[in-house]
Every structure is written in structure tokens, then in C-alpha cells.
Amino acid sequence: MFAPVRSLDPLRLVHGTRSDRYDCPDVATLDRHINHLRRRIARLGGQVPDVAEACRADIDRLLDHRSWLTLPMAVDRPVGDGVDTVGVQRPRPAAWSTLRTSAA
Numbered sequence: 001m002f003a004p005v006r007s008l009d010p011l012r013l014v015h016g017t018r019s020d021r022y023d024c025p026d027v028a029t030l031d032r033h034i035n036h037l038r039r040r041i042a043r044l045g046g047q048v049p050d051v052a053e054a055c056r057a058d059i060d061r062l063l064d065h066r067s068w069l070t071l072p073m074a075v076d077r078p079v080g081d082g083v084d085t086v087g088v089q090r091p092r093p094a095a096w097s098t099l100r101t102s103a104a
Helices: 027-044 049-069 093-103
Strands: 013-015 021-023
Touching: 013 049, 021 027, 027 049
Parallel strands: none
Antiparallel strands: 013 021
16 A cells, blocks of 8 residues: 655655655755755765765755745735835825925
């Protein structure tokens, strides 16, 4: 019998260079995967260059995913509250008249 398969969000998975898959729901888990691969490279000590190179490639993929996980998130806000959907505050309509008079 096979163990039941967990359905994982495809955005959480990082596919390695071989058939390795890394589940990365958060930055802490991702950092543990990177540390595990670094220890594996250190244990190999240059004896198996193909495996060490595959580990380095997997670390690169994990670091790419880490940069994606740490991107600032845009905040969706209701339209018409004076703030657009990416979280940058625009001047309110009342402020436009003061901007026009100060520029003149």
C-alpha cells in the first residue's frame, strides 16, 4: 500500500535538479533546506563533484524562491478611500486645490 499523497500548493514546491522536491511553506523551512544542502556539500568534500554541483544548483533554486517569498506584498484596499491598490497614498481630492494654488 502507498502512503496517502499530501496535496501541496505548487507555489510552495521547489523542484531540484534531480528528482528532489523541497516543500517551502515559509522562509524558516526554506533556510533549513539550504543548510541541509550546504552540510551535504561539506560532507562530500569534493569527492563526488556531480552531486555537489547538483546541490549547488538546488541551493540556487531555493535562493530564487526565497527572494520571491520575501518580496513585499501589495495590500488591497477598497476603492475610493484615497489609497490605491498597491498601498501608495495619493493626495485626496481636497488637496488638489492646494497643490494647484501653490504651484501658481
